Amino acid sequence: MACRVQKRISLRRKLHILRVLTSSNSAKRTSIANSTVLRLYKLKLALETVKRHYENLLATRGEHINLLNHVKENKDVKIEKVRAGTFMVKVTCEKGSNTLVAILEAFDEMCLNVQQAKVSCENGFSLEAIVVAEDQTLDVRDVSEALVKAIGKQSGEKDLPKFDKKCDL
Structure with missing residues (x-):
C-alpha cells in the first residue's frame, strides 16, 4: 500500500x-x-x-x-627619412618564401644597419624597420628602389641589376 x-x-x-x-x-x-x-x-x-x-x-x-x-596585395614600400642617414622603412607585399631574406640582403648591399624591426606574415608580409645608413648621403629614393627591386626579384620578376655600393667594414 x-x-x-x-x-x-x-x-x-x-x-x-x-x-x-x-x-x-x-x-x-x-x-x-x-x-x-x-x-x-x-x-x-x-x-x-x-x-x-x-x-x-x-x-x-x-x-x-x-x-x-586569394587577394593579392600590391607591393607597397614607404620610406621616411627620420634624420640624416636614418630611415623608417615600411614594406607590405604578398607572402613569399624568402621575402625577409631578400629585404635584408638589400639592406646589406646598401650598407644599412637595422636598429629595430617588426615583421608580420599574417595576411601577407609586412615589415616596419628603423635603419641607419653608413653613408649619410643615401637618399630615400635609392632605398625605396633597392627594396622594390629586391621584392620583385624574390617574387620571380625579371632579374634587375643590384645596388652597386660596397660597405666599409
Whole structure:
C-alpha cells in the first residue's frame, strides 16, 4: 500500500514539474504529456534552426578567409627619412618564401644597419624597420628602389641589376 502511495506522489511531482516547464494549465495527464511533446518538438525545431544558422556562418567565414587568401596585395614600400642617414622603412607585399631574406640582403648591399624591426606574415608580409645608413648621403629614393627591386626579384620578376655600393667594414 505504501509503495502505491509513493508511486502516486512521485507521478504527481513529475507531472507538476512537466506542467511548470511546458507552461500547461491543464491538470490532466494526457494534456500535460501532449504539451510536453509539443514543447520538445518546438525546441528541436529551434535547435535545427540554430544549427543551420551556425553552419551558414561557418561557410561564410570559410569563404571570407578563402577570399582573403586569394587577394593579392600590391607591393607597397614607404620610406621616411627620420634624420640624416636614418630611415623608417615600411614594406607590405604578398607572402613569399624568402621575402625577409631578400629585404635584408638589400639592406646589406646598401650598407644599412637595422636598429629595430617588426615583421608580420599574417595576411601577407609586412615589415616596419628603423635603419641607419653608413653613408649619410643615401637618399630615400635609392632605398625605396633597392627594396622594390629586391621584392620583385624574390617574387620571380625579371632579374634587375643590384645596388652597386660596397660597405666599409
